[in-house]
């Protein structure tokens with residue numbers, strides 16, 4: 001496990017963008033796993049400016065997002081909409097190469113199975129971007145998720161629902177369930193970068209890196225991966 005500590009979230013975003021730009025240079029048809037959340041926004045801003053400056057071309061890249069709300073009803077709160085607004089509509093990814101778990105499919109088993117199949121058909125994820133919840137969750141794998149968990153429907157914890165309220169344009173309907181790649185699914189990515197910024201993430205970061213892998217902190221299972229990089233700002237690293 002590699003740990004990079006930088007000054008602030010701006011530098012974390014720049015570093016992660018540099019890694020992605022390099023990876024696409026080496027493999028233009030990169031299969032890129034993406035995350036939603038506020039931590040990754042500086043990264044997406046850097047990818048957009050890199051694209052505008054001609055440093056990066058997404059025309060052959062495929063993306064797979066980690067998770068999606070289940071039966072979200074109102075499109076405004078979907079994570080696909082979040083990605084569309086904050087990245088996809090501003091770069092030249094092919095629409096058919098943007099992959100999302102189908103949160104509108106009532107048969108969640110079917111949606112999850114076909115997602116895993118699609119990842120396999122693309123040859124697996126080359127580079128997976130992750131954030132981390134302050135309770136140590138990755139994607140929507142809440143504490144209690146197991147090492148071998150696969151893509152599935154999950155119940156969100158009250159704290160995760162509350163944390164994500166900031167993204168909702170409408171406060172009427174807050175999804176209680178989501179579809180998420182499992183920990184086992186995530187660990188199959190060839191390389192993983194996890195971004196964490198802010199003091200409120202310091203404990204989760206500490207538990208993920210310094211404690212033995214344990215399902216109370218799902219991100220701690222990343223210790224089992226051979227090629228994982230934690231990119232932290234000073235605040236998120238303060239307990240290490």
Ligand code: GLP
Nearest residue numbers: 035037038039131132133139140
């Ligand atoms: C959500 C997402 C996670 C993300 C987490 C952290 O729960 N499903 O993938 O890592 O939020 O969000 P933030 O970056 O806003 O702290």
